Amino acid sequence: MGSIFGQLFRVTTWGESHGGGVGAVVDGCPPNLPLSEADIQPDLDRRKPGQSRIVSQRKESDTVRIVSGVFEGKTLGTPISMVIWNEDARPRDYEEIRTKYRPSHADYVYEAKYGIRNWMGGGRASARETAGRVAAGAIARKLLRLGWGVEAVAWVSSVGEIRCEADVETVTPEQVEQTPVRCPDLKVAQRMIEAIEEIRKKGDSLGGTVTCALRNVPAGWGEPVFDKLEADLAKAMLSLPASKGFDIGSGFGGTLLTGLQHNDEYYVAEDGRVRTRTNRSGGVQGGISDGETIYFRVAFKPTATVLHEQRTVTTAPHEETTLKARGRHDPCVLPRAVPMVEAMALLVLADHALRQEPNLRFLTNR
Numbered sequence: 001m002g003s004i005f006g007q008l009f010r011v012t013t014w015g016e017s018h019g020g021g022v023g024a025v026v027d028g029c030p031p032n033l034p035l036s037e038a039d040i041q042p043d044l045d046r047r048k049p050g051q052s053r054i055v056s057q058r059k060e061s062d063t064v065r066i067v068s069g070v071f072e073g074k075t076l077g078t079p080i081s082m083v084i085w086n087e088d089a090r091p092r093d094y095e096e097i098r099t100k101y102r103p104s105h106a107d108y109v110y111e112a113k114y115g116i117r118n119w120m121g122g123g124r125a126s127a128r129e130t131a132g133r134v135a136a137g138a139i140a141r142k143l144l145r146l147g148w149g150v151e152a153v154a155w156v157s158s159v160g161e162i163r164c165e166a167d168v169e170t171v172t173p174e175q176v177e178q179t180p181v182r183c184p185d186l187k188v189a190q191r192m193i194e195a196i197e198e199i200r201k202k203g204d205s206l207g208g209t210v211t212c213a214l215r216n217v218p219a220g221w222g223e224p225v226f227d228k229l230e231a232d233l234a235k236a237m238l239s240l241p242a243s244k245g246f247d248i249g250s251g252f253g254g255t256l257l258t259g260l261q262h263n264d265e266y267y268v269a270e271d272g273r274v275r276t277r278t279n280r281s282g283g284v285q286g287g288i289s290d291g292e293t294i295y296f297r298v299a300f301k302p303t304a305t306v307l308h309e310q311r312t313v314t315t316a317p318h319e320e321t322t323l324k325a326r327g328r329h330d331p332c333v334l335p336r337a338v339p340m341v342e343a344m345a346l347l348v349l350a351d352h353a354l355r356q357e358p359n360l361r362f363l364t365n366r
Contacts, residue, residue: 016124019118023081026069031075212342217283276290310322
C-alpha cells in the first residue's frame with residue numbers, strides 16, 4: 001500500500017479514522033531547522049473537524065506531539081515522528097456498513113483489492129488520514145519559508161456554481177481566514193456559507209474548487225521528463241480524498257487561445273532577473289519553475305456521504321439492498337481541503353528544493 005510520498009523529503013502517514021490515532025514520519029528534513037509543535041499546530045487547527053457549523057461536527061483537538069527527530073528546538077536530520085491521538089471516534093456509527101458498501105466510497109474497491117477492509121469510517125481511505133499530511137506540510141512550510149522565502153496560500157474559489165475571482169498574486173492568508181468557508185471575497189463567502197448550510201439541512205452535499213498560489217519559488221526547481229514539477233503537483237493533489245481534477249496556469253481555458261495569445265514573453269527586470277510579461281503557464285515551463293508565481297486549481301466532488309437512502313449491495317454474498325448513512329460528515333469538503341492542498345504543494349516543493357540543493361545544511365550559508 002502506498003503510504004510514502006516524496007524522494008528526498010519523504011513523508012509516511014499512518015493510522016485509521018476510528019483507530020487509536022493518526023500521524024506521520026518525515027524523513028530527509030535537513031538538520032538545524034528550528035522546529036516545535038507550535039509550528040505545526042496552526043495548520044492542524046485549520047484542518048480539524050468541528051471548526052464551524054458548515055463542517056463535520058466530530059470533536060477532535062488534533063493536538064500534535066513530536067516524538068522524535070527534534071532536540072533542543074532544532075531538527076537532527078533524523079526521522080521526525082508525529083502523533084495525533086483520536087479523541088472522538090464513534091465506530092458504532094458505522095455498524096451498518098460492516099455488511100453494506102457505501103455508494104461512491106472506497107468500501108467495495110478496497111475489499112476487492114485487499115480482501116479485507118476497515119469498515120469503521122473507511123480506515124485509511126478516510127479523510128482523517130490527511131492530518132498526518134498537514135502536520136508534515138507544516139514542517140515543509142517552515143523549511144521553505146526560512147530557506148527560500150516561499151509562501152503558499154490556498155482558498156476556496158468555488159462552491160457549486162458560486163465562484164470567487166481573486167488575484168493569485170495578492171490574496172493573503174489573513175483574507176482567506178476571515179470566514180469559515182475560507183474564501184477571500186467576503187460577499188461571495190457569505191453566499192457560499194448560505195449554500196452549504198442549505199444543502200446540509202437537506203442532508204445532501206456540494207463540491208467545488210480550491211485555488212493555490214505558490215510565491216517566491218526560485219527558477220530551476222523540477223525535472224524535465226517524468227518528474228515535472230506540475231506532474232508531481234498533480235499527483236499530490238489527486239491523491240487527496242474527494243479530488244477529481246487538477247489544472248495549472250491557464251489550464252483547460254488555454255485550449256481556447258492561439259499559441260501567439262498564450263505564450264508568455266520574456267523581459268529583463270530591474271533587478272536583472274529574467275521574468276515573463278504574462279503567466280499563463282502558471283509558473284512552470286517544461287516541467288521546471290520559471291520564477292513566477294505557481295498557481296493551480298483542484299476540483300473536489302460533493303461529499304459522498306449524504307443523509308438519504310440510496311441503493312447499494314451487501315458484502316458477500318452480494319445482494320441488492322439500501323443504505324441510509326449516519327455519522328458526522330462534511331456537507332462540503334472545500335473549507336477543510338484548503339490546508340490539505342497547501343500541505344501537499346509544500347511537500348512537493350520541499351522535495352524538489354532538496355533535489356536542487358541535495359547537500360543543504362539548513363541555514364549554514366543563509
